[in-house]
Amino acid sequence: MDFFEVIHTQRSIRRFKPDPVPDDVIWKMIDAAIRAPSGSNLQPWVWLVVRDQAKREAVARAVRERLEAEGRLQEMRRNAEQLETASRRLSVRRAVELFENLAAAPVLIIPCLIGVTSPVSEARSLFAGSSIYGAVQNLMLAARALGVGTVLTTPNIYVEEMLVKEFHLPENAIPACIIPVGFPDGQRFGPTTRKPAETVTYWDDWGAAADRRD
Template sequence: MDFFDLIHHHRSIRKYRPDPVPDDILWQALAAGPRASSSGNMQSYSIIVTRDRALREQLYEPHMAQDMVLDAPVLLTFCADFRRMRHWLRLSDAPDNFDNLMSFLIGAIDATLASQNVALAAEALGLGICYMGSTLANCDQIGRLLALPPGVVPVVGFSLGWPAEDPAPRDRLPLDGLVHFETYHDYSDADIAAIYAERERKGWQRYMGFPELRALIEEAGVTNLAQVYTTVKYTRESHLAFSATVRDYLRQQDFENSG
């Protein structure tokens, strides 16, 4: 597949064939990760490959009971990781400047860049992936199950396997609603209406097409897609709770030293 066709054909795969991913295919996809850009070329991330069924069963609940955790033969978890770098600094009698929020953000960006390289390589090899926001939201539980030591925090992750479905690519916001030239151009009411017009129509149709989601929407009494996002899917209470989880886990993992 042509590179640009690959980019524009991306879709999240939630149903997988049970066939394993051969080692050579897996390593070929993983090898794309280190070629991503990296702050200072520190490569402050690690990749956890989880194939073991019993461990995936333990990860099922922290990943919000998403079936692909069990159905896909592989889970990949990309972690911000300054533990390796800080160990090297100790051995080299160099000062440790990486026990703080800025360092976590650098590691998180590095991990995310690497993850997208691996995702694109996997799709080029015919595999399917689905990113899981639960990786960061429940980083403490996932970190415990993956035996992550201080200095390591799970940031992004996705299921990986051979697709058992071929969904159409999802709609995206129009490019002219995302790109700003020279400086930021703030949005008028009319701009917002135009940018979200297709999303409101297609997104509402999609959610109402799932019986379970439709029941939740009708029970909540919401009437538009924006309300679905903030009343049904991403409530203030859940975001505040996840924020507290991440903040506490960063402190536990030695990324909250303010001096």
């Protein structure tokens, strides 16, 4: 599959078939992830692949309960009705559905930042994240190229303690996100629409837009 076709059709998939994802496909995704750059090439990551149903259900339960308790699911349900475009409403409805049952994905991948010291040692800073989120994107692009759906989700922020206990994470490991993985069920890849590049690019000085001729 052409590289740019992968990029332009990689998008969040939130509904999955129950079919298992073959191990060799998961390995290919991780092999792509770990090609990413990281500060001082320290590769400060571990890829926790969760296939076990009981464990996926434990994560799903923790996420659902915590997001309900925080009022976040209720807020998302309200947003889902109020957003302007039908496609945004559908995306949020699907995001709610996914958080109601994260275990519907046959695999959850939890990338963990571990022992990061470059570009900074403060593991929870934006700059530490730069040493793992590029790899996360590689993983998701590889999945797309293989016909596998993924979505970067961040409920790990709310259930970190549970993840630490359930998966026996060492003290210096921090879950960076939770990526549900599976074959898409009734959802198409791309086209991935975004604000045009010309509207978010300045040349040589802040605010200096340029006409685009290509």
